[in-house]
Amino acid sequence: MAARPPSGSDPAADPSQTSATGREQTRQRVIEAAIGLLEREGRDAVTTRAVAVAAGLQPPAIYRLFGDKEGLLDAVAEHGFATFLAAKHVDPDPQDPIEDLRAGWDLAVEFGLSNPALYTVMYSEPARAASAAYQAGAAILRGRIRRLAHGGWLRVSEDLAALIIHATARGAVLTWLSVPADRRDPALLTTLRESMVGAVTNQEPAVPDAGPAGAARALRAALPEQTTLSSGEQHLLGEWLDRLAAEG
Template identity: 50%
Template sequence: MDADDFAAGRSPRERILAATAELLAEGGREAVSTRTVCAAARVQVPTIYRLFGDMRGLLDAVAAEGFTAYLNTKTGLEPTADPVEDLRAGWDLHVDFGLANPALYLVMSEPRPGAAPQAAVDGAKFLAASIRRIAEAGRLRVSEERAANLVQAAGRGTTLTLIDMPGDRRDPELSVMAREAVITAITTDTPATASPGPVSAAVALRAVLPQTTALTDREQDLLQEWLDRITSPAQ
């Protein structure tokens, strides 16, 4: 950090977060310590504890910033007429973000107690909305919840595996194969109305149920319960 940071009026919190992110990018998790962060951000040790509680709190805050940056890459996507292709684009952005920010992605992927950062919650909602569009098109063969969980688990696992590979041995086709395997598992080539099957039909109806006006609230709740039972993984 140089004098320009202070001239720009950056707060101690902003300097600490920026310094931690930079240390992560340059040297990985091992490069981040109270001493190195304080030196880079030009603050005293008590400042970190006052603002973040401890180093765990600091890393959680950095992860939250990472989720925000990741979400910004998603919100720039313009939906197309093909929701499955949009899911492919979202998967590729996810993997690309992880490979471009490996140390940050590892911190973001760590299990942590307590409430998830709002940006992480918003990211999950973005994925759920993408899955919902596929269901509304009649092309989802499993429940929306199961589809979202599978995409999230496979996408994260694929990204972590690629990060763990040495750069000269990294296999870019691994992501493509994993992506297509997931898409094959959760989608159909044609709308459910063109291919028989109660689960696909129930998923499609479940997705558009909130748009109906012919049913009372009680009737909608009952129909939703029936559809959920049809699309349940236990079926």
């Protein structure tokens, strides 16, 4: 007689797993319904009742799944960050790190222009920067910035570079969307991008000949990868390098 599989080994026979899968599918349907309303009618149209109708549910289901309207919008934003993250191309060793920076900036702006209502929800609340997908995207940007620092291309600190890149990309999207379609000039996007590049990078690598500031930034970028120094020594050296880099 053939042995029977252990109880619970068949996912289809596990009511709790089936219930969780159904809940996640319903949750995704609601998020997609909310995004559809955003795109067609704007943020004011995204009420719990309207979303429930669009998703084929009763309004109480929205509260059970998301808590309230803000919880729903948080889930919509997280979906947007995850979609944007999936579109990112990560080259661990780009031939030209500055061109890689440009390409990443262009991708961020293109996503915002292609998804204006969703983009506005994604960046309307600072707290949404804590989302897992947002943090994963930020890590990709930090990797780009770190490669610039390693090569001596970085003109400012890594933290300031990240802020400048974020600010110029968001500003480009929101400004473009605020201008009537017949007055939009593509030169705006190119100019903002090149202003960003000029603000955060050097025209030539700084390490060989630009004095201690560029060398300090390059060494600061490499510091976490070394194991010779103790944690206390790394911390102290990091403070010194930050001070030297700031004086440049």
